[in-house]
Amino acid sequence: MKKHIFVAYAREDGDFARQLIRRLQADDRVPWQDLRNLKGGVPWVPAIDDALRKAEALVVVMSPHATQSQYVAYEWAFALGAGIPVIPVIAKETGELHPKLQSLQYIDFTTGRGSPWVNLLKALPGRPTMIPISSEIRARFSVVGGKPEKEDGYYLVNVFLYKPPRGADQVTYEFHEETLEKTRYLTRAVDANFELPIQSNGELLLTASIRRPGKKTLRIDSSLYDALQRGHGSKVSPAIKRALRVIRKSRSLS
Secondary structure, eight states: OOOEEEEEOOGGGHHHHHHHHHHHHHTTOEEEOHHHHOOTTSOHHHHHHHHHHTEEEEEEEESHHHHTOHHHHHHHHHHHHTTOOEEEEESSOOSSOOHHHHTSOOEESSSSOSOHHHHHHHHSOOOOOSSOOOOEEEEEEOEETTEEOEETTEEEEEEEEESOOTTOOEEEEEEEOTTOSOOEEEEOOGGGTTOEEEEESSOOEEEEEEEOTTSOOEEEEEEHHHHHHHHHOSOOOHHHHHHHHHHHHOOOBO
């Protein structure tokens, strides 16, 4: 059984919490929240304590309401005391956090800069697997005359699978970005390492679901920036470096 991610939040921040839960589910994580997981008639304090002890991490949604909530404080304090990793996310400007939370690396969703969803998923504990996976998602800019090629203001990028597992016959790439009309793309380009052309000028998280007939589907994740870094290596031209900086600091995809 997979361990879960405990989501602590004030009721007033329910919209953000639901968005967070959808993101966790898209990353194949198991979120736990009291309103969804508690059954009627079950004593809530022992049930929450048990869920906290069994969690692989706690994500606490911080806002003015959350800082005033004794229940939210109880949950993150319990997790810290039990040695459970606590990841604060700032959903609304709150002023100063509790000193215990200030000492932790938090993720700020209020600035409009960077890639907080990508940073959050990176901050979660790694998922153990019994299957050794050497495959990884890589990407490269389409380069013309030594410079990354652009179309309508977006970089042309080729995403591909490095060292696809033996027997893989198709890959479904999923882009975790709510502004996109289409987020899933299937490719059967085995001979081209399941290459997929996209247009992008910003950071996002992507997942590759690798089908192997008769075997369990494998899932691997990467941010686009990390995939590009792996694809181009450490020795890159100034033009590639500039394009990588744009990807890292922005959040948009065509």
